Amino acid sequence: MPTAPAGTLYRGREGMWSWVAHRVTGVSIFFFLLVHVLDTSLVRVSPEAYNAVIGTYQTPIMGLGEAGLVAAIVFHAFNGLRIALVDFWSKGPRYQRVMLWVVLGLLVVTMAGFLPRHLMNVFGAS
Amino acid sequence: MTTQTDIPTPRSPYVRRKTTRGNFELYSWVFMRASGVVLVVLVFGHLFVNLMVGDGVKAIDFAFVGGKWSSPFWQIWDLLMLWLAMIHGTNGVRTIINDYAQRDLTRGVLKSLLYLAFTITVVLGTLVIFTFEPCPPGAPAELLASICTA
Numbered sequence: 001m002p003t004a005p006a007g008t009l010y011r012g013r014e015g016m017w018s019w020v021a022h023r024v025t026g027v028s029i030f031f032f033l034l035v036h037v038l039d040t041s042l043v044r045v046s047p048e049a050y051n052a053v054i055g056t057y058q059t060p061i062m063g064l065g066e067a068g069l070v071a072a073i074v075f076h077a078f079n080g081l082r083i084a085l086v087d088f089w090s091k092g093p094r095y096q097r098v099m100l101w102v103v104l105g106l107l108v109v110t111m112a113g114f115l116p117r118h119l120m121n122v123f124g125a126s
Numbered sequence: 127m128t129t130q131t132d133i134p135t136p137r138s139p140y141v142r143r144k145t146t147r148g149n150f151e152l153y154s155w156v157f158m159r160a161s162g163v164v165l166v167v168l169v170f171g172h173l174f175v176n177l178m179v180g181d182g183v184k185a186i187d188f189a190f191v192g193g194k195w196s197s198p199f200w201q202i203w204d205l206l207m208l209w210l211a212m213i214h215g216t217n218g219v220r221t222i223i224n225d226y227a228q229r230d231l232t233r234g235v236l237k238s239l240l241y242l243a244f245t246i247t248v249v250l251g252t253l254v255i256f257t258f259e260p261c262p263p264g265a266p267a268e269l270l271a272s273i274c275t276a
Contacts, residue, residue: 023222030215034243038247070177081162118183122182122183
């Protein structure tokens, strides 16, 4: 099978880049999920073991990581709904470009609701 | 002369070459969309309750998990989320491996690792949800949920 030359662009623009972002966020979330099930499983070991590991999630650096993770999840969720609309809604393909901007708008709105609260929890005095 | 020549019926319907692969990829495509919609609800609910309510991530400890999993509602919620997210994620990564790993051996090895990770994670997660003891005997009371001392 002939291989495609490296570094070529498929079509660019909203369609391709949303597809790329969907893959990148999806793979990132998947690997987090594997780790997250493992760390939660420590509740089966002992309260001390679980608290020790979950404590490392409550540091400022991990707090910023969680903000990135939530942003990735929110994008993947809204863009996934956009993909379903492109596939099942008769006018979906025509509005796929507009819908990406709606997805990004909803991402900004959701993060504006989440970030202040989360960052206060992470960086605020407890 | 009435010799019959064997002419094939002109209107015999076109028969598509029989596929040997079944409809697996169709079902997988449908599953990604159906599970995706359900996961939006499950994951957003999970994030809201664990990160937005109260002190958010700072409040998560053994007692928090113990309090949640004392209720069948959150057990079922988390079990459903675990299974749907793991199948959805594994199927997504499977698609990506099929797209980018060109050699048969590379693809086989990567997918074997993927299915191994899937099995371990789903079995472990399911066991933990159902065998979890929110009030383990002998554990310090201040580490446990309030239901343990009530």
